[in-house]
Amino acid sequence: MSLIHEDRLFPADAAARAVARRLYASVKDLPIVSPHGHTDPAWYAQNAAFADPAALLVVPDHYIFRMLYSQGVRLEDLGIATVDGTPVEADPRAIWRRFAAHYHLFRGTPTRLWLDHTFATLFDLDVRLSERTADLYYDHIAERLARPEYRPRALFDRFNIEVIATTESPLDDLRHHAAIRASGWNGRVVTAYRPDPVVDPDFAGFRDNVRALGEITGCDVGTFAGYLEAHRRRRAYFKEFGATSTDHGHPTARTADLSPVETEALYARVMGGSATAEDAELFRAQMLTEMAAMSLDDGLVMQIHPGSARNHNPRLLARFGRDKGADIPTRTDYVGALKPLLDRFGNERALTVIVFTLDETTYARELAPLAGHYPALRLGPAWWFHDSPEGMRRFREQTTETAGFYNTVGFNDDTRAFPSIPARHDVARRIDCAFLAELVVGHRLDEDEAHELAHDLAYRLAKEAYKL
Amino acid sequence: MSLIHEDRLFPADAAARAVARRLYASVKDLPIVSPHGHTDPAWYAQNAAFADPAALLVVPDHYIFRMLYSQGVRLEDLGIATVDGTPVEADPRAIWRRFAAHYHLFRGTPTRLWLDHTFATLFDLDVRLSERTADLYYDHIAERLARPEYRPRALFDRFNIEVIATTESPLDDLRHHAAIRASGWNGRVVTAYRPDPVVDPDFAGFRDNVRALGEITGCDVGTFAGYLEAHRRRRAYFKEFGATSTDHGHPTARTADLSPVETEALYARVMGGSATAEDAELFRAQMLTEMAAMSLDDGLVMQIHPGSARNHNPRLLARFGRDKGADIPTRTDYVGALKPLLDRFGNERALTVIVFTLDETTYARELAPLAGHYPALRLGPAWWFHDSPEGMRRFREQTTETAGFYNTVGFNDDTRAFPSIPARHDVARRIDCAFLAELVVGHRLDEDEAHELAHDLAYRLAKEAYKL
Amino acid sequence: MSLIHEDRLFPADAAARAVARRLYASVKDLPIVSPHGHTDPAWYAQNAAFADPAALLVVPDHYIFRMLYSQGVRLEDLGIATVDGTPVEADPRAIWRRFAAHYHLFRGTPTRLWLDHTFATLFDLDVRLSERTADLYYDHIAERLARPEYRPRALFDRFNIEVIATTESPLDDLRHHAAIRASGWNGRVVTAYRPDPVVDPDFAGFRDNVRALGEITGCDVGTFAGYLEAHRRRRAYFKEFGATSTDHGHPTARTADLSPVETEALYARVMGGSATAEDAELFRAQMLTEMAAMSLDDGLVMQIHPGSARNHNPRLLARFGRDKGADIPTRTDYVGALKPLLDRFGNERALTVIVFTLDETTYARELAPLAGHYPALRLGPAWWFHDSPEGMRRFREQTTETAGFYNTVGFNDDTRAFPSIPARHDVARRIDCAFLAELVVGHRLDEDEAHELAHDLAYRLAKEAYKL
Incomplete structure (x- = not known):
């Protein structure tokens, strides 16, 4: 596939x-x-080097977090920093898992096209992102980001x-x-x-x-x-x-x-x-x-x-x-x-x-x-x-x-x-x-x-x- | 057909x-x-039981009578009741015939899709509604409406x-x-x-x-x-x-x-x-x-x-x-x-x-x-x-x-x-x-x-x- | 072709x-x-008889000269008359050549469809209009316009x-x-x-x-x-x-x-x-x-x-x-x-x-x-x-x-x-x-x-x- x-x-x-x-x-x-x-x-x-998969692909992308927010995910839980410094989710893997569990929300959107293109061509991934594959993705992308060619x-x-x-x-x-x-x-x-x-x-x-x-x-x-x-x-x-x-x-x-x-x-x-x-x-x-x-x-x-x-x-x-x-x-x-x-x-x-x-x-x-x-x-x-x-x-x-x-x-x-x-x-x-x-x-x-x-x-x- | x-x-x-x-x-x-x-x-x-074909399908449907009205059919002739009680067409068969004679107006509209679906699946009709088939439709539908399963x-x-x-x-x-x-x-x-x-x-x-x-x-x-x-x-x-x-x-x-x-x-x-x-x-x-x-x-x-x-x-x-x-x-x-x-x-x-x-x-x-x-x-x-x-x-x-x-x-x-x-x-x-x-x-x-x-x-x- | x-x-x-x-x-x-x-x-x-190819097809057609104008062609150079009579291009062949050189601007437009239809069916032309074919077009159309059947x-x-x-x-x-x-x-x-x-x-x-x-x-x-x-x-x-x-x-x-x-x-x-x-x-x-x-x-x-x-x-x-x-x-x-x-x-x-x-x-x-x-x-x-x-x-x-x-x-x-x-x-x-x-x-x-x-x-x- x-x-x-x-x-x-x-x-x-x-x-x-x-x-x-x-x-x-x-x-x-x-x-x-x-x-x-x-x-x-x-x-x-x-x-x-880019810090981690969530910091590269999720946290800065308002196309992603607006969609998750519209479906009830709190921005705090996606690691979006607050103005007053109230602590938010700091574990990039937890953020990534939340994103992955909601990846179906992007069906039919350009975000899905862009991400799948990135996953396939930049990270050589060939399984679909989902709750089930969240960790596989995270570990794989994190390993790549540590390489000089990334x-x-x-x-x-x-x-x-x-x-x-x-x-x-x-x-x-x-x-x-x-x-x-x-x-x-x-x-x-x-x-x-x-x-x-x-x-x-x-x-x-x-x-x-x-x-x-x-x-x-x-x-x-x-x-x-x-x-x-x-x-x-x-x-x-x-x-x-x-x-x-x-x-x-x-x-x-x-x-x-x-x-x-x-x-x-x-x-x-x-x-x-x-x-x-x-x-x-x-x-x-x-x-x-x-x-x-x-x-x-x-x-x-x-x-x-x-x-x-x-x-x-x-x-x-x-x-x-x-x-x-x-x-x-x-x-x-x-x-x-x-x-x-x-x-x-x-x-x-x-x-x-x-x-x-x-x-x-x-x-x-x-x-x-x-x-x-x-x-x-x-x-x-x-x-x-x-x-x-x-x-x-x-x-x-x-x-x-x-x-x-x-x-x-x-x-x-x-x-x-x-x-x-x-x-x-x-x-x-x-x-x-x-x-x-x-x-x-x-x-x-x-x-x-x-x-x-x-x-x-x-x-x-x-x-x-x-x-x- | x-x-x-x-x-x-x-x-x-x-x-x-x-x-x-x-x-x-x-x-x-x-x-x-x-x-x-x-x-x-x-x-x-x-x-x-529903009263008759016109009362079921024509008179209450503003999608139908607005289109006929736009092409010069009087609402009185479609049996639409007046506020002051001035008499309007009371013969359901006459209403049905007027509707049938104008059925071509609905070409390309969803009303045509809905009606043909109804005619075919609910009443088992298989000829197109037209001036020529108006009575055939009327009699057929009226007979069905009298049955308990309708x-x-x-x-x-x-x-x-x-x-x-x-x-x-x-x-x-x-x-x-x-x-x-x-x-x-x-x-x-x-x-x-x-x-x-x-x-x-x-x-x-x-x-x-x-x-x-x-x-x-x-x-x-x-x-x-x-x-x-x-x-x-x-x-x-x-x-x-x-x-x-x-x-x-x-x-x-x-x-x-x-x-x-x-x-x-x-x-x-x-x-x-x-x-x-x-x-x-x-x-x-x-x-x-x-x-x-x-x-x-x-x-x-x-x-x-x-x-x-x-x-x-x-x-x-x-x-x-x-x-x-x-x-x-x-x-x-x-x-x-x-x-x-x-x-x-x-x-x-x-x-x-x-x-x-x-x-x-x-x-x-x-x-x-x-x-x-x-x-x-x-x-x-x-x-x-x-x-x-x-x-x-x-x-x-x-x-x-x-x-x-x-x-x-x-x-x-x-x-x-x-x-x-x-x-x-x-x-x-x-x-x-x-x-x-x-x-x-x-x-x-x-x-x-x-x-x-x-x-x-x-x-x-x-x-x-x-x-x- | x-x-x-x-x-x-x-x-x-x-x-x-x-x-x-x-x-x-x-x-x-x-x-x-x-x-x-x-x-x-x-x-x-x-x-x-129509005067010449430019007078027939270019000068009176605001669909044409608006597009050329939008891409920097001066209206004077297309023979559009000025209100105060300041002289403008008077050579129909020069106007035609300018138009031909910009014919690619009309790709995807209805003007292109209309003109190609005219060129093909009215003037029997079968090469595409371009800077290269401008004179061929001009001479051919001018000759036809002189005929009684035009x-x-x-x-x-x-x-x-x-x-x-x-x-x-x-x-x-x-x-x-x-x-x-x-x-x-x-x-x-x-x-x-x-x-x-x-x-x-x-x-x-x-x-x-x-x-x-x-x-x-x-x-x-x-x-x-x-x-x-x-x-x-x-x-x-x-x-x-x-x-x-x-x-x-x-x-x-x-x-x-x-x-x-x-x-x-x-x-x-x-x-x-x-x-x-x-x-x-x-x-x-x-x-x-x-x-x-x-x-x-x-x-x-x-x-x-x-x-x-x-x-x-x-x-x-x-x-x-x-x-x-x-x-x-x-x-x-x-x-x-x-x-x-x-x-x-x-x-x-x-x-x-x-x-x-x-x-x-x-x-x-x-x-x-x-x-x-x-x-x-x-x-x-x-x-x-x-x-x-x-x-x-x-x-x-x-x-x-x-x-x-x-x-x-x-x-x-x-x-x-x-x-x-x-x-x-x-x-x-x-x-x-x-x-x-x-x-x-x-x-x-x-x-x-x-x-x-x-x-x-x-x-x-x-x-x-x-x-x-």
């Missing part, structure tokens, strides 16, 4: 499956370009990663990126500029963060001009560590294009502590447009990731902190929201703004028509909850006819789960090959064109769109 | 169809658990119903349920608590209804505390007749968690007759949270069915009354709407809140992420207009990857059309088996897992979620 | 494909009924058009329609009444337009009654030139049913120049209801096309004018918006209101339930960005189960691209046959019923719904 089948995710129809196989064969060994993600640069800098840099090579981007706050000193460069290691790890902590007035510690940015950059953030200059300098610093992009995780896609006088007054309010909720929203909106202006100058590609209601569960937030699986997508408008930014910069061919969504209703209605018109716009891949076989399929079905393939930017894994990276790219390549195969079998595309597209979607478009 | 084919609704692909057949074979004879529906308990209590209790057994829930108002004395129990019949029919008439200030006769509730329960509904106590007592009464659930059919999913002082004042306004539309909405919202609190105490599973704009057609309402096919779904928010209730009870593992939707855009964007996180939440099946092959398929495709199968609760038929119950469960079982078969053929699931899931979706999950 | 395959767009599964082939064979040669479109009546009146009337016959509707403003004198009639040519070309310029206060020149309408019709448009009378007379004039329908392209689907006093006051504001944005919206809303009232009198079928944010790109609008590919769909409500009109006329069996949408989320949630109930409502086909294989498929999948096939009105091409008309109808026929074939293979429909439906969807429903 094998945990994964060589034809997984391909069409059922024999003719379409045959085409999908041929397309996939031509792209499966392409290097991974990972232009957007959240792996920890310390891993590559320090190259330390350290981060070795995995980086094994995964065939050509380049990977991490994401850092402007307040980060990029010490790990500096250490990577200083180490002489030839793996290409670049940073990305994620200014939410100094752009979003609702971010915890926002004003202190802005002041810290002023200190780091030597700019007077008492004025909006000084604040913008601080961003410019920090973006330049990030570019020294390979950054080719910025990333903006706002609650909505709203943009604004205020006059200098209005902007200065707004900045005074948000820094003075008298900002209303509308001020905060307006400031984020204005900053997207300011960031687009900077991108036109310094060439950084801009990513907008809107539409998540973060920390929806206040009890969980109070006990365990942010990013614990309680972020819920919301209805998102793009047509009106992006207009101020697009009015100013949408026609710029030298600018690239990549837009993502958690609201799939906008694919065909808003995003594909926008990206199929504005030179500055591109569509990011199916994101987060939609980074899944069905989600990717809906993305292609609902964007291709209006925006084409070439207004999209290939795949990104957007993950902090390092071992899942090859699995995620593999799923994306398979789904794209399956989609292309069906176009070929439906005589909408010739197979030579599908081969070119498969390569573009798996490799070239990400590399070009992100200038990597 | 047969009206129904043994492979109906299975995938076209031979390999997938073969898997679907095996899965279906293992679940097709499982007993029916019907945890939510609207059949008339008087049928089971009195066990009288009386309600016999059909209950024939349909292999393990348990069925009806839905009653708190003002109902449950006499039919009492009669069923007193009769010694061993069919299991339970009630469900549907408090809309005493919870929704916009419900016709609301204040009188509340006062009646006070009288029935011996509670002083002059205060909010007394009103809540009346609910508590009435829920306990419903539990004596087997109730394991409550059901809430609100226009939106809005919930609230007001302070006692605010709630008391709001209650005074809605009972004093000075309530605004916003007061009414807020009262419904608050009552969902109050009902959740009671469910945590008495264990009743809570169902929320929001999002229908009831009685959209005022002329039809004035002439024929409620529930005549003019209820239209509306855009529905869950992320913000449910937050007050979830903030208070979402983390309770002892509570089950089952949420339904008529707005499919919320499946992947809101409902699956919510149910894949909150321990108290489960997703009800594809509902009403979406209780259909394509609707069920979209439900699975858009919820499974984020919420998994185990945050859903199996199927319910939600019907007042008694003979359609086996057909509806059969469609659900077939669509689920087809969906699982495609996961198996796409190598996302092993066949043994699919067998376990097919059983869970057809039987176990409903039984467990509804505590039946 | 052939550019198009005889099985294109059919299901991959062999059994389903075989059924689709049989269904398609029975409808592929049916005449084209084109009840809604934007071809230029001057073509049929003057029957002049003039508009010859193409009309060749395309097997039984009847085609154009769309004119009430201010149009219909001289081309008059010339067609005077010419003795037997091609059936009818007009349609599109009153946006005199109904929408936000339309450029609205008040002058209304005054011009008064002059043309000899009505006193100083009063609302006179303004309505002007519409009545103009509709009668349009009916003389074959009009059977009106067409309303509003930003939303909002309708209103104001009192005469309110309406008169509103009309005074919009004509007095003091109208607010809300006044403008309300006037459009009221006029839909007024137009429905007139339709009940004069029998014109009413089409409502809401939901496009027109001219989203102000720089493009300023430089190139309207309709340059920058119209973006928006979220659209129907349940509340149409209620005032439906409250008044929804139950009229003698009225036909055909509703279109650019917001697919309304198909299953709002439009199918509305059309499956109200006698006056019908659903227009998948429109504009959704006039595509996937778009049509979603339309059928999301409307059929609730509204059935018979509350839809067949296909319309809605195009100004004359040579694409056979291609567009062919795509629609293929997709409908594929959809029906899958219902047959899934045993939801018998094949004889599917044949009847294929004919209805390809021909009869459009002819009947539009009274053509």
Whole structure:
């Protein structure tokens, strides 16, 4: 028995499956370009062994613990640290057993696909994970993690990663990126500029963060001009560590294009502590447009990731902190929201703004028509909850006819789960090959064109769109 | 010729169809658990013969007469009673002929599937219904309805119903349920608590209804505390007749968690007759949270069915009354709407809140992420207009990857059309088996897992979620 | 090699494909009924040769130049005329070469399907268009366009058009329609009444337009009654030139049913120049209801096309004018918006209101339930960005189960691209046959019923719904 089948995710129809196989064969060994993600640069800098199976695969993965939590498993019992330090489960084997006993919950989910891929290809396991096989898994994986070939840099090579981007706050000193460069290691790890902590007035510690940015950059953030200059300098610093992009995780896609006088007054309010909720929203909106202006100058590609209601569960937030699986997508408008930014910069061919969504209703209605018109716009891949076989399929079905393939930017894994990276790219390549195969079998595309597209979607478009 | 084919609704692909057949074979004879529906308990209590084919199959089925009405057939000509008693068609054969002459309108609809299933399996008919065969059908069905084996209790057994829930108002004395129990019949029919008439200030006769509730329960509904106590007592009464659930059919999913002082004042306004539309909405919202609190105490599973704009057609309402096919779904928010209730009870593992939707855009964007996180939440099946092959398929495709199968609760038929119950469960079982078969053929699931899931979706999950 | 395959767009599964082939064979040669479109009546009146390949196929097609623009091609370089007369590319061969060099952008789009169909069937081309074959194409097509059999009337016959509707403003004198009639040519070309310029206060020149309408019709448009009378007379004039329908392209689907006093006051504001944005919206809303009232009198079928944010790109609008590919769909409500009109006329069996949408989320949630109930409502086909294989498929999948096939009105091409008309109808026929074939293979429909439906969807429903 094998945990994964060589034809997984391909069409059922024999003719379409045959085409999908041929397309996939031509792209499966392409290097991974990972232009957007959240792996920890310390891993590559320090190259330390991963601690244990639970610490590698369970505890940091909110896809896993949210599902277990929804079915009654306490986060404490999965070793999720509490804000106040109340003790939680410390035995990784106990955590692993709880996870294993609930593995059936992931049937039909992408998490199952990613994990089985990891178990099979990285750890050579060939029995299904369950309560019964929990210890067998634990011992086997723990033994492997102790080997040198399972350290981060070795995995980086094994995964065939050509380049990977991490994401850092402007307040980060990029010490790990500096250490990577200083180490002489030839793996290409670049940073990305994620200014939410100094752009979003609702971010915890926002004003202190802005002041810290002023200190780091030597700019007077008492004025909006000084604040913008601080961003410019920090973006330049990030570019020294390979950054080719910025990333903006706002609650909505709203943009604004205020006059200098209005902007200065707004900045005074948000820094003075008298900002209303509308001020905060307006400031984020204005900053997207300011960031687009900077991108036109310094060439950084801009990513907008809107539409998540973060920390929806206040009890969980109070006990365990942010990013614990309680972020819920919301209805998102793009047509009106992006207009101020697009009015100013949408026609710029030298600018690239990549837009993502958690609201799939906008694919065909808003995003594909926008990206199929504005030179500055591109569509990011199916994101987060939609980074899944069905989600990717809906993305292609609902964007291709209006925006084409070439207004999209290939795949990104957007993950902090390092071992899942090859699995995620593999799923994306398979789904794209399956989609292309069906176009070929439906005589909408010739197979030579599908081969070119498969390569573009798996490799070239990400590399070009992100200038990597 | 047969009206129904043994492979109906299975995938076209031979390999997938073969898997679907095996899965279906293992679940097709499982007993029916019907945890939510609207059949008339008087049928089971009195066990009288059904009057005639039109009275059984046409007149009470708003799926049928709405479609005929949309194509120009007058409701009077279908025997739908008028509010003011203006005479309508009284000849059941004439009604049946009109229906038969328009049967082609149902091509491609679930109504066609359900009816053909009923015609074929219950009445052994094997020619298609049409103007030409109308009388043949009428005579044949009328003859059968006169037989003892077509009386309600016999059909209950024939349909292999393990348990069925009806839905009653708190003002109902449950006499039919009492009669069923007193009769010694061993069919299991339970009630469900549907408090809309005493919870929704916009419900016709609301204040009188509340006062009646006070009288029935011996509670002083002059205060909010007394009103809540009346609910508590009435829920306990419903539990004596087997109730394991409550059901809430609100226009939106809005919930609230007001302070006692605010709630008391709001209650005074809605009972004093000075309530605004916003007061009414807020009262419904608050009552969902109050009902959740009671469910945590008495264990009743809570169902929320929001999002229908009831009685959209005022002329039809004035002439024929409620529930005549003019209820239209509306855009529905869950992320913000449910937050007050979830903030208070979402983390309770002892509570089950089952949420339904008529707005499919919320499946992947809101409902699956919510149910894949909150321990108290489960997703009800594809509902009403979406209780259909394509609707069920979209439900699975858009919820499974984020919420998994185990945050859903199996199927319910939600019907007042008694003979359609086996057909509806059969469609659900077939669509689920087809969906699982495609996961198996796409190598996302092993066949043994699919067998376990097919059983869970057809039987176990409903039984467990509804505590039946 | 052939550019198009005889099985294109059919299901991959062999059994389903075989059924689709049989269904398609029975409808592929049916005449084209084109009840809604934007071809230029001057073509049929003057029957002049088309100028060159670029003028015929590239310059007027916003599907083409929007995609090229999105990928950095300047509109000037495609020969799109500027508002101020700044010179643009005047060499049609240069334009054609630019288009050809970017032809790969259309992979997976309906534009590719339509163009390849045109190249193959109209021009007998059998190599793929690319930078390399650009001149070969240009010379070949240019040579054909000079032949008499490529003039508009010859193409009309060749395309097997039984009847085609154009769309004119009430201010149009219909001289081309008059010339067609005077010419003795037997091609059936009818007009349609599109009153946006005199109904929408936000339309450029609205008040002058209304005054011009008064002059043309000899009505006193100083009063609302006179303004309505002007519409009545103009509709009668349009009916003389074959009009059977009106067409309303509003930003939303909002309708209103104001009192005469309110309406008169509103009309005074919009004509007095003091109208607010809300006044403008309300006037459009009221006029839909007024137009429905007139339709009940004069029998014109009413089409409502809401939901496009027109001219989203102000720089493009300023430089190139309207309709340059920058119209973006928006979220659209129907349940509340149409209620005032439906409250008044929804139950009229003698009225036909055909509703279109650019917001697919309304198909299953709002439009199918509305059309499956109200006698006056019908659903227009998948429109504009959704006039595509996937778009049509979603339309059928999301409307059929609730509204059935018979509350839809067949296909319309809605195009100004004359040579694409056979291609567009062919795509629609293929997709409908594929959809029906899958219902047959899934045993939801018998094949004889599917044949009847294929004919209805390809021909009869459009002819009947539009009274053509």
